[in-house]
Amino acid sequence: MPHSLPSCEYRIEDLAHASGATVRTIRAYQDRGLLPRPERRGRSNVYGETHLARLRQIADLLDRGYTLASIKELLEAWDAGRGLGGVLGLVAEVNGPWTDEEAARISRDDLDATFGGEPDDEAVAEAVELGILERIPGNDREFLVPSPQELAVAAELHAAGVPLDAISGHLRELRGQVEHIAARFLDFTTEHVFARYLGHRPPTDAEAAEAAGLVRRLRPLAQQTVDAELARAMRLFATRHLQQHLGATAPAAPADPDPGPVTLPAHTLRAVRDLVGPANVAAFISAAAEREVQSRTLDALSARTLSTE
Known part of the structure; x- marks a missing residue:
């Protein structure tokens, strides 16, 4: 035995x-x-x-x-x-909700009624893929809505005449741009704030607790920066757009002096041409410059906000 x-x-x-x-x-x-x-x-x-x-x-x-x-x-x-309590507390802080918005539920009947009354399975599938809706296991007549505000925006746009496929396409484009902003903000704060906690060793409990406190303080800054910059940009471009459509009857903002032509190195132009083709060189360089200006503006605003904390 x-x-x-x-x-x-x-x-x-x-x-x-x-x-x-x-x-x-x-x-x-x-x-x-x-x-x-x-x-x-x-x-x-x-x-x-x-x-x-x-x-x-x-x-x-x-x-x-x-x-x-x-x-x-x-x-x-x-x-x-060294204990793990502080580290796990930091993880919980980062993994916690980054918004006060609470998820909700919506029935398929209410969803159809919100978007014109006609069932559209293709649009629902697209919304699920984008994460606007989440299916509930065992319940095919109801959906979880992670962000009711986002769904409400889509409903208002559709009621104003925007097709659903245009809304989903715009959201995909917007999401890519917002994810770029989020990545830039994280790179910025990692370099200037969190680098001292992210060495080649786990942080001590005290360091992790301090880092968790900083996460709580810095969490709203990205949204505040984007809100401020979006408000500025919307006012600027909405004014220009209205002036164009009204024949510039409103007083125009003083024009910036022409900076003149900018000469780029030949090897840079060749690299861009090989990447996007001769017909798209100017558009690519313009978009890349605009993106860099936006990134530097975000960095500057973030630095200004951090300095006031």
Whole structure:
């Protein structure tokens, strides 16, 4: 009759059953240095409660979005005597909601009525793909609406005569531009604010707590900056647009002096021509310059806001 192990000791199969990991996964964690080696007793490997706790810790960090490489660094910090509480608090702060808006639900009947009364399965599928609507498992007559404000904007545009395919196309374009702004803001704040917390070691609890506090303070700044710049741009371009359509009857803003032609290096022009074709060189250079101006404006406004904090 085989000898049974005490309840606090496990063979690898028992450890796999208790932790929910597979035997293969446990061995892979050992090979990566994430899991301590078991105790060798004769011809058997024996695992303990520390192994089970470590496996549950790894599973929790994976659920939070950490990679195995990051988890190894965190666990090494834990083993060196530094806690994970501050780091996990920072993760919770970053992963928390970035808006006060609450999700809502809408029935398919109400959705159809909101957008003209005629069912449009293709438009619904497009909205689901864009994340404006989310399907609810087991309920094909109701949808989750992550952002009721965004859905309301789409409804107002459609009521004003904008086709649904034009709305979805505009949203795709807008989303790409907003994601660029978000990436630039994160690069900017990482370089000037968070770099000291993001070295080649996990931060201490105190550092992580300080970083989490900064996330709370800086979280609204990106939206405030975009709101201010959007209001400025909308006023500028709406005025110009109205002047054009009214035959410039309104007083025009003084024109900027002509900066004159700008000479670009020949190799730059060749590279652009090879990339977009001869017919699109001027448009590409103009768009690239405008994008750089917008990025620098965002950086300047962000720096100004940070300096007032």
